[in-house]
Amino acid sequence: MDDFTYHAPATVAEALALRAEGGGAARYLAGGSDLLLAMQRAEPPVARVIDLKGIAALREIRVAADGGVALGAAVTMAAIERHAHLLAHYPALVAAAAAVGGPPIRNRATVGGNVCNASPAADTSPVLLALGARAVIAGGGGERELPLAELWSGPGRLTLLDGELLTAVRLPALPPRTGCGFQRLTRAAMDIALVSAAAVCTLDRGDRITAAACALGAVAPTVLAVAGLGAALAGSRADAGTLARVEHLAAAAARPIDDHRASAAYRREMAGVMARRAMAEACDRARATSGGAA
Ligand SMILES: Cc1cc2nc3c(=O)[nH]c(=O)nc-3n(C[C@H](O)[C@H](O)[C@H](O)COP(=O)(O)OP(=O)(O)OC[C@H]3O[C@@H](n4cnc5c(N)ncnc54)[C@H](O)[C@@H]3O)c2cc1C
Incomplete structure (x- = not known):
């Protein structure tokens, strides 16, 4: 160096x-x-x-009156893991943060670094994407905001203009009866994800799905939202048939490659399995909430 x-x-x-x-x-x-x-x-x-760690504003987790959250870009994984509002309302994000490396890494690794490194296997990115997070960006021209999906243009590549800085990741408030889930497959403890999936679902009083989203990690050049999943599931009960559809849609959306960790075929199949499990977790959590999201 x-x-x-x-x-x-x-x-x-x-x-x-x-x-x-x-x-x-x-x-x-x-x-x-x-x-x-x-x-x-x-x-x-x-x-x-x-x-960036000396910039106090970037280390803040701000909870809005409606329950939405602005995560400062320099908030560490360890800080996410122990934050009461995130534990109560965004447990899938907490699970993803807790999956990053070991404790020494999580005491240093930040959410902004995870997102800006633009690895398709970054653990917090699928959850943030499924939750509909937005990137808050500062630059010479002032502040701007964009959907997180528009921040990544390829492995290790961002759409940020030269010199721009991610200041926060904004999570929208979640409607009542909303749950989120995160699942991750690895070869060994503390290994980078082979495949990961995050899911969010909202149920009505009759336990029918009114909104759903799913995002996949490590199966495409960038973290990937499963297109059309919300429309395909709307009005369905969160039952085995619906979860089988999630599995099928996620496997079809995946665009994995063969590498030394796994074959593309295995990754595609596991993308479906992880997505089904993440959605099952999200639906269970949605059913268990009477008011705010979990
Ligand atoms: C042993 C080990 C294990 C790991 N395990 C995992 C794992 O299990 N899961 C996982 O997802 N990752 C893992 N990682 C990768 C890494 O820890 C994470 O990606 C982490 O979140 C990066 O955050 P950081 O704060 O360290 O970023 P940095 O290394 O400081 O920055 C990463 C990149 O983002 C840029 N950057 C940082 N912040 C900003 C900002 N606010 N605005 C614009 N650009 C910015 C930097 O210039 C750099 O290019 C591991 C790394 C190691 C060394």
């Missing part, structure tokens, strides 16, 4: 200015658990590192 200068701004505006000044050789650093490895092979070499 080449020499680099280290900067610790106290505000987003300072971070943006440091990044603009450093140009293409500058990088934002959150927990560093992906960046430090990437720096060993970065071309051109990284000459300036801008540490």
Whole structure:
């Protein structure tokens, strides 16, 4: 790794200015658990590192009056794991955060870093996508927001403009009788996901599905939403037949590759299985809630 200068701004505006000044050789650093490895092979070499963890606003988890949440980009996985509102209302996000590495990694790894590293296997990304999260972005032109799906353009690639910074991930408030689920398949403990799936479902008083979403990890160049799933399930009971449809739709949506971890065929089949299990978990949680989401 080449020499680099280290900067610790106290505000987003300072971070943006440091990044603009450093140009293409500058990088934002959150927990560093992906960046430090990437720096060993970065071309051109990284000459300036801008540490975001000193920016207090980026470490906040803000709960809105309606129950929606803004997760600061530098919020760690460990902070997500122990947050009471997230545990009560977004347990699938807590499960995904808890699946990242071991405790030392989770004390450093941030949600913004997980999302901005743009790995298709990133654990929090399918849950955030299924929940309908939005990315809050700061840049030279001010602040803008976009659906999370529009942030990723390929493995390790973002649609952020040069120098832009993710400041928060905004989770919408969930309607009553909404549940979420997360399932992940790995070869060994603390391994990166072979396949992962997240699901969200809302039930009416008669236990019929009024809204549903599912997202898959590690089966396409980016984390992937299962298109058309909400419309296909609307009005259905959350029964075995409906869950079989989820399995079929998810397997059909997957676009996996063969690699040293698993064959594409196995990944496709497991994408269906993980999606079915995640949706079953989401529906069970939705049934168990009388008011707010879980
Ligand atoms: C031993 C080990 C085990 C791991 N296990 C898992 C696992 O099980 N599941 C999993 O999903 N990941 C895993 N990872 C990967 C990594 O820990 C996660 O992706 C983590 O969330 C990255 O967050 P970070 O804060 O460390 O990001 P950093 O490494 O600081 O940054 C990652 C990238 O995002 C950019 N970036 C960071 N924050 C911002 C921002 N706010 N705006 C714009 N760009 C930004 C950085 O410039 C860099 O390019 C593992 C890593 C290690 C080393």
